[in-house]
Amino acid sequence: MEDKKADIFNCGKKLFSSKGFKDTNVSNIAKMAGIAVGTFYNYYSSKEKLFIEIYLKENEKLKKSIMESVDMDNDPIKVVKEAIAINLNGMHSNPILKEWYNRDLFSKLEKEFYEEGGIESIYELTNSSIAELIRKWKTEKKIRDDLDDEFILSLFNSVPYIEIHKEEIGIHHFPQIIDYLVEFIMKGLTDFRK
Structure with missing residues (x-):
């Protein structure tokens, strides 16, 4: 049975x-x-359910490749900007992940995505690694330690939500907006004058 599901x-x-x-x-x-x-239909109740499962696996592979390819010992600003750039490139170059940007499709699949635990799956995969990195940077005095770890994690998690609204923000400015937002967030986290 598992072979058929895998097929x-x-x-x-x-x-x-x-x-x-x-x-x-x-x-x-x-x-x-x-x-x-x-x-x-013995294995998947709909095409949408199958797609979401595939999407989540592809996203998991991308997130793992980011964690493996970025040198986490670099300057925090460089680490985060590089990770965001690799993620955006990976999302655009993978035809399945690229469907995230298809507004009509995503609005149709959004309910399925949340029902299938899509957002939890993504956060579960990345949040523990990012939380560990935040603690490491705080210990090494690379980022401010006066801010709660969970708050810092929420700052990082807010960036993908902005990406969902790029049409409303202005698609022609979008890549620069993400780059500057990440830079501003990281500069705020590394500014020890607070």
């Missing part, structure tokens, strides 16, 4: 990557997996 997952991933969410349907996935459409 469905892998075929869905291939089709979502090549055709996109909108142009992929359950019958395409079932045909590629060599199963009946009804069998698909």
Whole structure:
């Protein structure tokens, strides 16, 4: 049974990557997996549920690659800016993760995303590593220690939410806005004159 579920997952991933969410349907996935459409529904209640599971796995891989590729011993401003840049690049270069920017699709999948624990999954994956990094930087006197760790973590977690609203903010300014916001946050955290 697990092999069939893995086949469905892998075929869905291939089709979502090549055709996109909108142009992929359950019958395409079932045909590629060599199963009946009804069998698909034994494992996933909808195309959306499968997509969210694939999306979360792809996002997990991206977050792990960021943690492995960024030198956490560098200056905190450089570390955070580099991590944000790698994340944005990864989101734009992965066809599944790129669907996050498809406003029509995301509004349709947002409910599923939250119901499936998407935001908790992302935070669980990254928050423990970031919290550890915050404690390390405080110990090394690289960032202010007068601010609560949870508050600092919330500052970092706010950046992706801003990204969701880039159209309202102004898409032509968006990459610079993220870069400056991260810089301003980090400069505030590393300014010891407070």
